[in-house]
Amino acid sequence: MTTVLLTGFEPFGGDAVNPSGEAVHLVAERWSGPERLVTAVLPVTFAGAADRLRALMAEHRPEAVIAAGLAGGREAIGVERVAVNLVDARIPDNDGAQPVDQPSVPDAPPARFATLPVKEIARRIAAAGIPAEVSYTAGTFVCNHVFSTALEVAASGTRAGFVHVPWSAEHAPSAGSATLPVADIARALEIAVRTSLDVAADAAVPGGALH
Numbered sequence: 186m187t188t189v190l191l192t193g194f195e196p197f198g199g200d201a202v203n204p205s206g207e208a209v210h211l212v213a214e215r216w217s218g219p220e221r222l223v224t225a226v227l228p229v230t231f232a233g234a235a236d237r238l239r240a241l242m243a244e245h246r247p248e249a250v251i252a253a254g255l256a257g258g259r260e261a262i263g264v265e266r267v268a269v270n271l272v273d274a275r276i277p278d279n280d281g282a283q284p285v286d287q288p289s290v291p292d293a294p295p296a297r298f299a300t301l302p303v304k305e306i307a308r309r310i311a312a313a314g315i316p317a318e319v320s321y322t323a324g325t326f327v328c329n330h331v332f333s334t335a336l337e338v339a340a341s342g343t344r345a346g347f348v349h350v351p352w353s354a355e356h357a358p359s360a361g362s363a364t365l366p367v368a369d370i371a372r373a374l375e376i377a378v379r380t381s382l383d384v385a386a387d388a389a390v391p392g393g394a395l396h
């Protein structure tokens with residue numbers, strides 16, 4: 186049976202909740218197949234997150250892997266295209282570790298591209314009325330580290346990618362923060378999963394960023 190792995194993250198950086206983890210729970214609750222969906226919430230630690238992802242991929246051998254995380258301040262769902270092979274932590278992780286200027290995956294290329302149909306995923310999420318865009322940086326913190334790891338492990342054929350989500354409306358850090366309802370975040374992740382399973386080639390439409 187086809188298996189897809191969807192992960193979110195625990196809270197970090199002083200936030201009480203992480204909408205990526207909450208949304209992953211919602212997706213799991215209402216998943217009706219026919220594929221098998223495996224979900225997990227990863228620790229926001231350099232030492233733990235990548236190991237956990239590697240273990241999950243080894244155990245479940247998914248055809249597709251989508252990791253999701255919070256990008257507080259963003260206004261749209263960001264379907265990440267580029268994983269840079271760099272760890273440079275601007276804040277400590279949940280272990281208190283703050284590694285600087287290290288490769289995410291030793292002896293791997295400087296960057297890798299997501300192997301999901303990123304433009305089509307963003308297009309379908311936007312068509313569902315949820316703001317979405319292709320993003321060209323997943324940062325250099327734990328999310329990018331997990332994204333790089335997923336692409337390293339998936340080099341053998343699994344499709345893999347990363348989706349950054351805004352703060353949830355239910356747990357906005359302050360009035361005026363850019364947010365989305367957690368139900369919309371969950372819907373966006375569902376669309377990302379469905380599109381990754383159903384669409385082999387990405388939409389050949391102009392994208393990119395001017396700056």
Ligand code: PCA
Binds near residue numbers: 194255
């Ligand atoms: N966001 C952080 C780490 C965990 C998360 O949800 C990031 O973007 O790296």
